Amino acid sequence: MQDRTVALLLQGYGWLPDLRRRAPNGDVVRTRLLGRTAVALHGPEAVHFFYDEGHVRRAGALPGPVLDTLFGRGAVHTLDGADHRVRKALFVAGLTDPAAVASFVDHAETAWRAAFAPSGGREVVLFEEAALVLARAVRDWAGLPYDDGEVGGLARDCLAMVDGFATPGPRHLRARRARSRQEGVLARAVEEARGSTVSAADTPFAAFVRHRDAGAGLLDLHTAAVELLNVARPAIAIAWFVAFAGHALHRWPETREHLRDDGPGAYATAFAHEVRRFYPFVPFVGGLAARDLEWRGEPIPEDALLLLDVYGQNHDAALWPDPYRFDPGRFLSRPPHPDALIPQGGGDVHTGHRCPGEDITVAVLAALSRALARQEWTVPPQDLRIPLRRIPTAPRSGFRIALPPV
Numbered sequence: 065m066q067d068r069t070v071a072l073l074l075q076g077y078g079w080l081p082d083l084r085r086r087a088p089n090g091d092v093v094r095t096r097l098l099g100r101t102a103v104a105l106h107g108p109e110a111v112h113f114f115y116d117e118g119h120v121r122r123a124g125a126l127p128g129p130v131l132d133t134l135f136g137r138g139a140v141h142t143l144d145g146a147d148h149r150v151r152k153a154l155f156v157a158g159l160t161d162p163a164a165v166a167s168f169v170d171h172a173e174t175a176w177r178a179a180f181a182p183s184g185g186r187e188v189v190l191f192e193e194a195a196l197v198l199a200r201a202v203r204d205w206a207g208l209p210y211d212d213g214e215v216g217g218l219a220r221d222c223l224a225m226v227d228g229f230a231t232p233g234p235r236h237l238r239a240r241r242a243r244s245r246q247e248g249v250l251a252r253a254v255e256e257a258r259g260s261t262v263s264a265a266d267t268p269f270a271a272f273v274r275h276r277d278a279g280a281g282l283l284d285l286h287t288a289a290v291e292l293l294n295v296a297r298p299a300i301a302i303a304w305f306v307a308f309a310g311h312a313l314h315r316w317p318e319t320r321e322h323l324r325d326d327g328p329g330a331y332a333t334a335f336a337h338e339v340r341r342f343y344p345f346v347p348f349v350g351g352l353a354a355r356d357l358e359w360r361g362e363p364i365p366e367d368a369l370l371l372l373d374v375y376g377q378n379h380d381a382a383l384w385p386d387p388y389r390f391d392p393g394r395f396l397s398r399p400p401h402p403d404a405l406i407p408q409g410g411g412d413v414h415t416g417h418r419c420p421g422e423d424i425t426v427a428v429l430a431a432l433s434r435a436l437a438r439q440e441w442t443v444p445p446q447d448l449r450i451p452l453r454r455i456p457t458a459p460r461s462g463f464r465i466a467l468p469p470v
């Protein structure tokens with residue numbers, strides 16, 4: 065069978081849905097990727113199968129170029145079994161507690177107000193401005209060691225790590241440089257904190273400084289830096305969703321009216337879920353078959369690459385009637401089923417690899433979408449196309465808005 069890695073690089077988000085359309089049994093795609101047999105699964109039952117630890121392991125699954133840009137060597141994403149559970153507990157404890165989520169939202173709203181207060185007559189690229197807002201929020205929330213002059217560099221580097229992970233060439237080199245720069249900054253900060261006699265404030269940063277892994281040792285400096293970046297980078301990456309939220313408010317102005325009038329926040333939460341479902345961000349997640357497996361009659365050999373089709377599942381008409389219609393209403397009467405809506409992975413957040421930052425993402429995206437809807441702005445002429453061949457994608461212009469003179 066022909067290796068399809070080049071086709072993936074060329075086709076982007078359309079790659080897996082296209083193979084699926086051509087597969088005899090559309091729920092399973094057999095192909096070759098990165099020189100391995102690859103089997104792609106789709107649908108809520110496949111999510112359950114994929115997130116069973118006995119079926120899929122993560123060690124060795126992610127290619128070096130992805131680790132050296134997006135996640136970092138030794139990241140929680142690459143661990144299995146007890147090692148994973150102990151490291152994951154640190155993230156889950158710090159990120160999913162409702163008080164921690166509310167505090168993150170407070171920091172994000174404060175940073176947003178400060179960024180947009182001097183609104184008079186300027187144009188702003190929403191994607192970049194949102195990244196700066198989120199960088200300030202995650203710094204203040206987590207106690208990260210960046211002063212006001214350095215936080216813009218953190219925002220730019222974190223965007224670069226995400227922007228360059230899935231492509232060869234200059235974007236990829238920028239991503240590598242960004243990662244090694246920020247790993248260096250954070251490793252030095254962890255070393256300094258460990259050497260300090262002043263007792264540390266009780267922050268997520270301090271929790272990572274003190275954390276002991278399954279083997280009972282402190283994280284080495286590099287791993288501590290990698291995991292701190294696994295908080296900062298994805299928090300700043302919520303900027304992709306904020307830019308998409310701006311695009312949706314512009315494209316479907318009635319959603320802006322609903323958000324403006326949204327009292328208790330139910331509509332804002334539904335809007336945030338629909339932005340995460342509708343717009344393309346994560347194409348798929350992957351792991352390796354832990355042993356010989358079978359899925360719906362298809363044999364999957366041990367060590368085959370198993371992919372879970374995130375983008376395709378979020379646009380599956382069997383799960384989402386009229387899937388290419390942007391409709392927050394689909395989430396108003398009931399919350400999404402956790403294995404149906406999987407823009408941040410599926411399964412159980414404690415035991416599996418589901419994203420521990422999902423609650424923060426939904427709450428922050430809801431809050432910033434509402435703040436954006438309540439503000440006055442217009443959309444100057446620009447290129448609003450969202451190219452599906454590019455991973456990750458965004459409105460080409462970054463979504464520029466003009467703030468009226470005060």
Ligand code: HEM
Nearest residue numbers: 140141294295298299301302346349408409417419420421
């Ligand atoms: C894991 C997406 C925001 C921290 C993941 C996974 C996805 C994802 C797809 C992997 C699931 C898997 O491998 O099965 C996203 C998206 C976000 C986002 C689209 C929005 C921008 C966040 C935030 C944080 C975060 C805000 C933390 C502040 C993590 C961590 C993992 C993870 C630590 C690894 C979990 C593990 O391997 O057990 N995320 N995420 N993410 N995410 Fe997020």
